[in-house]
Amino acid sequence: MALVELPDIKFVEDDVNKVFGELVTVFQGMTGRVLNRADPEMMVLRAFALMFVQQRVLINQVAKGELLRYAKGVILDYLGDPETPRLQAEPALTTERFTLSIPLVNPQIIPAGTRVAPEGAEGSILFATKNAVTIPAGVTQIDVLAECTVPGVIGNGFLPGQVNTLIDPLPFVASVTNLTTTAGGADTEDDDSYRERIRMAPESFSTAGPEQGYIYWAKTASAAIVDVAAVSEVPSEVTVIPLLEGGVIPPQEILDAVAQKVNARNVRPLTDRVTVQAPEAVPYNIELTYYINREIAAESTVIQDAVGKAVASYALWQKSKLGRHINQSELISRIMNAGALRVNVVSPVYTPITDLQVAQDVTINATFGGLADD
Structure with missing residues (x-):
């Protein structure tokens, strides 16, 4: 807003x-x-x-x-209480697949809380199954949702296959592995995000299905959600698209949590059909050459470091909001502010992005072209 x-x-x-x-x-x-x-x-x-x-x-x-625009910390908590409490730290989620060595005659139970560790983590990071599941007789595999035992971003980013060390031994379990990249872990909601949700809270009072209302409820699903779009291209059909902090595409576990929030009986109008989907990633590359003024050659090392940080901040900025057009002018501006004399950008080029999409950098290659005159 x-x-x-x-x-x-x-x-x-x-x-x-x-x-x-x-x-x-x-x-x-x-x-x-x-x-x-x-x-x-x-x-x-x-x-x-x-x-x-x-x-x-x-x-x-x-x-x-005491004003919402300026409130911080515990004062902001009081302004949001009780209708809009601050979102607390949440653990990262993933789907773990347990595989038996042989089909069994009797069902095999995988207890809730069964712990699995990422490869090489040496027990510092653990994931535990959220619910007890049963592998039926004659079946060798089952998938179950698991969450990191430590809330926060620490559990994010483990790729499929990396969470594969069974900590709590189970009979006949030959292997365990995560099927999805661990994601959804978030630290306690910061003041800026919390302030924005409090500002949007009045939209949640409506049961007519306003755009801001769906966005508000979707954000309550996880503190890791940094942006949400609610689009209705057909009457009575609403698509909700969440985006995670750092421009991460939400995994199915987060999509399911959002779907549960926006389809609650006190949120969704009876006439609406609400679906939740991940945003479409629009890939792009960063390919550029920059030059530094010869008169400040002594500062070139510092400027090169600043330019590297500027390019990284642009990539984060570009993918941190749905529907943000790919804009090379923003990239050039950041590099110039970092101290570069001029910039030749090969890519990206200006590309419109819809609310259903998010730009995602694939490769970044910022080359120092040397010193140059004005």
Whole structure:
């Protein structure tokens, strides 16, 4: 939601010169004396003015902190309580496949909480099955949802096949492996994301299926969700598309969690058919050459490092929002601000992106072309 441009608010005057002037006026009015600059009372009044200004700065900070736009930390928690609580840290999720060595005559139970570790993690990171499942007689495989035992982003990013070390031995289980990349782990919701959800909360009160309402409820599914689009191209049919922090495409486990939220009976109108799907990734490459002014050659190493960070920040910016067009002008701007003299961009080129899509960088090649004159 776009914020209305408003001037910075000030509840009490905290300019030291104005406060000092007010004290001098009050003192002269009460004593009937006109003070000169060298009078001792002027030094005393200036000291009082400094003390009053410090108090007024604190008053402004506290008063502004009670407004949604400026609130932080626990004050923001109170503003969101109780309808919109802050999302707490959540564990990463994946689907684990348990495989038996042979088909069994009797069913084999995989207990809830069975732990599996990523290869080489040495027990520092563990995933545990969320529910107990049973492998039927004569069947050798079963899939079960597992979550990281430590909430947060620490469990994200393990590729299929990497979470494959069974910590709790089970009879006849020959192997275990994750079928999906671990994702969905998130730290406690930060102030900016939480503030935005509080601002959107009134949209959730409607049962008519407004766009912002679906976005609000989808974001409550996980603190890892950084952006959501709700699109209705056909009457009574709504498609909800979530995107995870860092531009990660949400796995099926997150899509299922979002679907459960937006299809709740108190959220979805009876006439709506709501589906949840992952965004379509639009791949692009970053291929460019940049030059540094010869006059600041001594700073070239620092500038090269800054340019590398600028390119990485652009790639993150580009994939952190649905429907954000691929824009090489933004890339050039960031590199120039990092200290480059000029930039020759081969790719990307400007590419429109829809709300159902997200740009995803494939390769990044930023080459230092050397020193150049203005």
